[in-house]
Amino acid sequence: MNPPNPKVRWGVLGYARIARESLIPALLRSTNSEFCAIASRDPGKLLECRGRFGEVRGYRGYAELIKDPDIEAVYIPLPNSMHREWAVRAAEQGKHVLCEKPLGLNAGECQTMIAACESNRVNLMEAFMYRYTHRTRQVLDVLRSGVLGEVKFVGSTFRFLLSNPASIKLKPELGGGSLYDVGCYPVNFTGLVADAVAGARPGETRPSSVAAGFVREGGVDVSFSGVLTYSSGLIASLNSGFNAHPFVHSEIIGTQGVLEVSDTFFGNAGVLTVVAGDKRTEIPVVESDRYRAEVEDFADAVRGRRPPLFGLAETVRNAETIDRLLAAG
Numbered sequence: 001m002n003p004p005n006p007k008v009r010w011g012v013l014g015y016a017r018i019a020r021e022s023l024i025p026a027l028l029r030s031t032n033s034e035f036c037a038i039a040s041r042d043p044g045k046l047l048e049c050r051g052r053f054g055e056v057r058g059y060r061g062y063a064e065l066i067k068d069p070d071i072e073a074v075y076i077p078l079p080n081s082m083h084r085e086w087a088v089r090a091a092e093q094g095k096h097v098l099c100e101k102p103l104g105l106n107a108g109e110c111q112t113m114i115a116a117c118e119s120n121r122v123n124l125m126e127a128f129m130y131r132y133t134h135r136t137r138q139v140l141d142v143l144r145s146g147v148l149g150e151v152k153f154v155g156s157t158f159r160f161l162l163s164n165p166a167s168i169k170l171k172p173e174l175g176g177g178s179l180y181d182v183g184c185y186p187v188n189f190t191g192l193v194a195d196a197v198a199g200a201r202p203g204e205t206r207p208s209s210v211a212a213g214f215v216r217e218g219g220v221d222v223s224f225s226g227v228l229t230y231s232s233g234l235i236a237s238l239n240s241g242f243n244a245h246p247f248v249h250s251e252i253i254g255t256q257g258v259l260e261v262s263d264t265f266f267g268n269a270g271v272l273t274v275v276a277g278d279k280r281t282e283i284p285v286v287e288s289d290r291y292r293a294e295v296e297d298f299a300d301a302v303r304g305r306r307p308p309l310f311g312l313a314e315t316v317r318n319a320e321t322i323d324r325l326l327a328a329g
């Protein structure tokens, strides 16, 4: 009998909020991964991290961590403008790369990162955690069931009220703005639905035309609305923002019914609602440990020498769509 695969040994580049609140705890809960090293510019954060999560290796610079020969995979939760550089540098050191969304600031950056990971034979994935939820699987099941008839419209919104004026989300030089930060989710969701209803391969279906409006403050968009039109007759309305009350919701409307998806991008329990004529049907959604599922899939991919479940064709399509939306506004 072969011995079981040892756990994948992870390092984290930057003691970011998403790393300390979500990803590092998910690594600790996972069955196939081990949190082994943290890199931070700030020695105080290294101390805090090790106090909270245990005696992992601490590096004062990201370049030092990626040279550690014991580290197999890195998680990159740096500001969006730094994803490309550090993903490429990590790949060149032979590290597998799980990188936060949006993978790059544009499709060209994404292609550079993909080429670097391919030539160094390491996995790369954009960390779209909502793709690992029961809610997303239920949405796809409803679409495949045909209960909505021919799908004509997708609406999808991710908004919240940003209270921290020092946030990287408000800094243009760090890749801030609501479309990059949360609008990338409705873009991704719309692509997922468009592929599903067309019976296309992931990442294949592209809009034939794109329109966009932005409210900009301090060099970043704080509110965005866009329209994607497809040659099939499908039309999508996308919204993001961090200047108004939180609202995370999508609806998919077909000739025979409507699917309402509250909390589209979250892992909480809830319901999907299908409305068809006078009939409302609630489909239960169970809570998902989405960050753990994401890291376990990625680690299985590293060990299994297969691509992770959320693929790069969709990442490239997402980045191209964001490029077109930014150019249209």
Ligand SMILES: NC(=O)c1ccc[n+]([C@@H]2O[C@H](COP(=O)([O-])OP(=O)(O)OC[C@H]3O[C@@H](n4cnc5c(N)ncnc54)[C@H](OP(=O)(O)O)[C@@H]3O)[C@@H](O)[C@H]2O)c1
Pocket: 013, 014, 015, 016, 017, 018, 019, 039, 040, 041, 042, 045, 076, 077, 078, 079, 080, 100, 101, 102, 127, 128, 129, 168, 174, 180, 181
């Ligand atoms: N998947 C999700 O659910 C989710 C949720 C939120 C954010 N995100 C993504 O995760 C990434 C980080 O977001 P966050 O909200 O966690 O950000 P954050 O708390 O501001 O963390 C960013 C980290 O980047 C490092 N950094 C390096 N240069 C920096 C600079 N010039 N200014 C600021 N920080 C710098 C810092 O780490 P050190 O000081 O330790 O070196 C900092 O802790 C973004 O790409 C974002 O889109 C994903």
